Amino acid sequence: MTDFVDRLEQELLAAGRRARARRRVRAAAALAVTALLSLGVVGAVGAAILSSGHGPRPTPTAALPQHCWQPPRDPASAVAPSTDASPSTALLSLLGVLRRPATNGDRISLRGLIYTPITAVYSRYVRVVDTDGMRVALVLAQVCGRVRGSPYPARPPASPPRSGVRPYDAIFLIALDAPRPRAMFEAATAAQVEAGGAIRQAWPEGGRSLVAVVVPDGVARVELSFGTHQPRLSMPVRDNLALATPSPGPSAVAVTWYDSSGRTIHHEQLPVPGVPCTAQELDLSSPRFISPMAGEHADWFAVTNISARNCTVEGYPTVYLYAGTRLLPVSIARGSGPYVTHARPRPVALAPGSSAYFIVAKYRCDVQTVAAASSFAILIPGIPGEWRRDAVGPSDSQVLQYCQGPGNVVAVSPLGPSLRAARPLG
Amino acid sequence: MVDSDRQSDAELLQATATEVEAFGVFYRRHVDWVLGFLAHRLGDAELAADVTSEVFAAALLSASRYDATKGEPGSWLYGIACHKLSSAVRRGAAERRARRRLGMGPVAVQPNDIEWIESLARAGQGQVALGLLHDLPDDQRRVLTARVLDEREYGDIAAEHAIPPSTVRKRVSRGLAALRAQMREREPSE
Numbered sequence: 001m002t003d004f005v006d007r008l009e010q011e012l013l014a015a016g017r018r019a020r021a022r023r024r025v026r027a028a029a030a031l032a033v034t035a036l037l038s039l040g041v042v043g044a045v046g047a048a049i050l051s052s053g054h055g056p057r058p059t060p061t062a063a064l065p066q067h068c069w070q071p072p073r074d075p076a077s078a079v080a081p082s083t084d085a086s087p088s089t090a091l092l093s094l095l096g097v098l099r100r101p102a103t104n105g106d107r108i109s110l111r112g113l114i115y116t117p118i119t120a121v122y123s124r125y126v127r128v129v130d131t132d133g134m135r136v137a138l139v140l141a142q143v144c145g146r147v148r149g150s151p152y153p154a155r156p157p158a159s160p161p162r163s164g165v166r167p168y169d170a171i172f173l174i175a176l177d178a179p180r181p182r183a184m185f186e187a188a189t190a191a192q193v194e195a196g197g198a199i200r201q202a203w204p205e206g207g208r209s210l211v212a213v214v215v216p217d218g219v220a221r222v223e224l225s226f227g228t229h230q231p232r233l234s235m236p237v238r239d240n241l242a243l244a245t246p247s248p249g250p251s252a253v254a255v256t257w258y259d260s261s262g263r264t265i266h267h268e269q270l271p272v273p274g275v276p277c278t279a280q281e282l283d284l285s286s287p288r289f290i291s292p293m294a295g296e297h298a299d300w301f302a303v304t305n306i307s308a309r310n311c312t313v314e315g316y317p318t319v320y321l322y323a324g325t326r327l328l329p330v331s332i333a334r335g336s337g338p339y340v341t342h343a344r345p346r347p348v349a350l351a352p353g354s355s356a357y358f359i360v361a362k363y364r365c366d367v368q369t370v371a372a373a374s375s376f377a378i379l380i381p382g383i384p385g386e387w388r389r390d391a392v393g394p395s396d397s398q399v400l401q402y403c404q405g406p407g408n409v410v411a412v413s414p415l416g417p418s419l420r421a422a423r424p425l426g
Numbered sequence: 427m428v429d430s431d432r433q434s435d436a437e438l439l440q441a442t443a444t445e446v447e448a449f450g451v452f453y454r455r456h457v458d459w460v461l462g463f464l465a466h467r468l469g470d471a472e473l474a475a476d477v478t479s480e481v482f483a484a485a486l487l488s489a490s491r492y493d494a495t496k497g498e499p500g501s502w503l504y505g506i507a508c509h510k511l512s513s514a515v516r517r518g519a520a521e522r523r524a525r526r527r528l529g530m531g532p533v534a535v536q537p538n539d540i541e542w543i544e545s546l547a548r549a550g551q552g553q554v555a556l557g558l559l560h561d562l563p564d565d566q567r568r569v570l571t572a573r574v575l576d577e578r579e580y581g582d583i584a585a586e587h588a589i590p591p592s593t594v595r596k597r598v599s600r601g602l603a604a605l606r607a608q609m610r611e612r613e614p615s616e
Contacts (some may be wrong), residue, residue, distance in 0.1 A: 004539035005457055008479055009450055016446030016486055035612035290588065300588065419588050 006230070083120040087140050087169045088309045093275070096173075097127050097138060097239040105130075108137050108176065119143065122169075128176070129239040135176040136212070143170045157256060169309070173212050173241075176417030211235070212253055213242040220260040249282040276382050277311035277350060284378060286362070286385040296339045297400050298361035299392055300419055303380060305350035313356050313415050314347040315381035321391075321400055321410065323371035328402045330362070330410045336410040337361070341422055345414035356415040359422045373400040380415075435499035442489040449486055456500070457482070460507050460520030467511055471543035475535045476520035481507045483524035566601035573598045 060357050092098055106128050125140035213222050215237055222242045224233040235242035257265040284305045287299035305311055316335065321328040339361035348356040360376070378387045391400065402408060413422040435455065441448035460481055465474035484506050492502060514520050535543075562570065572583045573594070584591040 004475055004533060004535050004543075005461075008457070008475075008482065008533045009453055011479075011530050011533055012482055012486055012528075013446055013450050015483070015525075016442070016449055019528060020444075020446055210524045288588070334480060420586070 015305050024137050074084060078259065081120045082123040083142070084123060085120075085331065087122050087125060087142075088275070091140070091169050091309075095214070095240045096217045097129065097241070098125050098140060100127070102127065106137075108174075110419070114271040127239070129241050129243075129331035131236075131238045131241065131243050134243055134245070136241065137176055138214075138239075138241065139172040139174060141172055171214055175210055211244045215242060215257060218259060219257040219265055221258040221262075222342075223256045223258070225254045225256075233264055275309070275311050277305060277307075277313050277380075279383045279385055281305055281309075281311055282313070282380065282383065284380070284389065285355075286363065286389050287376060287392050290359070290361075290393040296361050296363050298339055298358045298359055299400075300357055300422065301378065301389075302355040302357055303350075303415065304355040305352055308352050310349060310351055313380060313382070315345045316412055316414050317358050318379040319360050319410065319412050320377040321373040321402070322375045322377065323402065324374055326371070328371060328373060330402060330408045333411045334375045335412070335414055337409065339423075340411045340413035343416075343421070346416075348415050348417050356417060357422050358415050359413040359420045360400070360410060361398050362408075362410045365401040371402045373402065436492070436494050439489045439492045439499055444485070444516070445487075449489060452485075452489075452499070453482055456503055457547055460503065461543050463504075463507060464511060465543045466549030468514065469547075470534050471540045473514060473520060474543055474547070475539065477507075477510050478534065479513045479530070479533055480520050480522065480524055483528050483530055484510065487524050487527060498512050552582050562601050562604055566604065569594050569597040570601035 061269045073100060085093070087098070098354065106126055108126065108128060120142040122140040122142070127138045129136050129138060211224065211233070213224070213235065215222060217240065219237050219240075221237060222235050222237065226233070233244055233246060235244045259265050283304045285304070287301055290298040290300055301317075303313060303317075321330055335344075350356060361400040366371050367409065373391045373392055376387075379385075380387075400410065416422045435452055438448040438452040442452070457478065461474060461478050464477050464481075465471050468477070481503070487501055488506075492499065497505070510521060530612050569583055569587070572586075573580070580591040580594050584594045587594070
C-alpha cells in the first residue's frame, strides 16, 4: 500500500462529503418550501422527546408491518416511534452498559431522531457514556430488516418478503456535544458486536473524525488498524464503547480486542449467549446422503438460524422413521456406534444464517429388508413441534432400511457446529 | 456516516448515498487490483494512477445507481475501469470528467508509489481474477479458492464440504470458466 492509495481515498471521501452536503442543502431548501406551503405541519416539531419526563411520550409503536417497510419521514415533523419492550436477550447478555439501571444522566432529548430504518426506539435502553470528556448516547433501536441484499429499502416491496427477513436490534450513537444537527450513526447489530467486526467512523462538524467501536463485556482496550504501513490506533473501552477523534484519514479495516491484562481476546472466546433458538428462528434442511464407508447408510441434516439474532441449539435431535404412515420400530442410539461422534453435546451458537449439523446413521440390512424409511420426523431439543422431511431416494441404497432382529439401531449425533464435528472423528 | 468491514460490496455501494465512508471500505477492497490491472495494460504507472483516480471518482458518482440485478459490484467496477482504460488509450491521457464533477484535486504520485504500482502490474490479470473471484456464487468461490489459491487436494476439499470429488472438480471448472467469461465480456477492444 502506498501514500497514493491513502491520499486518493481521502480525496474521494472529502469529495463525497461535499457532494452529500450539497444534496442536503438542496433537500432542506425543498423541504422549507414544502413546509411553508403546508401550514400546520411544522407544529409537530419538538415532540420527539423520549422516555424521561422531559416531554410528551410518544405512543408505543404498533406491531411492525410484515414487510418492515415504512415511508421516508419528514424531518421537520417526524417523531421516532418508541417501545417499552425489551431488546433481544442476546444483545443484553453482551453489553453491560444496557443492563445497568438508567440514571438521570441517561435522560436526553432525542429530538429529530428520524432515521428512516428505525422502526422503534427501545425507550428504556438509552444510555449516556462520558469518555475522555466526550458525551455519547447509545440508543438501542429496532431496525428494518434487510431486503434483497439492500440494507434499507427505498420503496415498498412489490412482493411478500422472503422468509428470514426480520427486523433486528441495532445500537445507534449520538455525539451529544457535536453542533446540531447531531452526528448520529448506526454503530452495530448484536451479531456484529459478537463477531468483533463493527467499526464505525463518522465525521461530525468541525472536521474531526469520530471513530467508535462497540465491544462486548470483558474487552478493556481495542486497537484499530488502517492498512499496511499505517499507524495503529489504541482506544480504551468504557461502558462497552471505545471512542477516539483522530484527524480524518483512511477508514479502519480491522479491530483487535484486548482484556484488562493486555491479552488478545478472540470473538470465538466469548461466552455462548445462551439464548435458545425458537421454532420460528430455525429451518431444517432435507436429508443429504453420505457415501457409505462400511456398510452403513447415513444422512446429514443442517439446522439453520433464519432469524436476525444469535441463538443457541444444544443436544441430540429426536428422530422417528416412517415407512409411509407406519412408524418403524427402530432403536435410537445417541452418540454411539461407529458412525457418529461420541463427543458430548455442547451448545452451538448460531449467528444469523449459520447452521448446526447432525447425522442419522444405520447399518444396512444384509439379509432381508422389511421396510424402507420414506420420511423422517425430527425434533430439535427445546423446540416444540417437529419437522417432516422425505427420505433420500429413490435408490434403495440411499434409504434407511428396517430389518428384523438385531442391528435395527439408528445412531444420532449431537448437534455440532460443523458436519465434521458430527462424524466419529469430529 | 457508517463504515463497516463486514458489509458486502453491494451493501457498501447502497450505503454510499448517505454514508460516504462506506465507499472508503469498497475502495480499499478493490484499489489494488484496479491499479494493477490498469498499470499492466497501460504500461505506465503514473497514467495508471491517474486513470484509477478517475475510475473511483466515476464509481463514487454512480454508486447510488448501481443495480445488483445487472451484475456483481466487482464486475461493475471492472466495467468502469475498462471504459476508462479505453478512453485513456485513445486520448493518451486519463479522463477528468468524474473528478471535475466531484471537485477533486490532483493526487500526486511519488517515486515509491510508482514502484508499488509496478509491482501490482506484474501481478496483472491475476489481480483482476482475485477481484472478480468475489463475484462468483458461494459454492464455486469456496472450492476455487481452496483449490487454486490454497492448492488443496480435491479429496480434501470434497471431505470438508461433504460432496463428491467429482462435484468439486465441476465447481472449479465452472468457476474458472465464469472468471474467463467475465474478463472476456468486459475486456475493451483496443
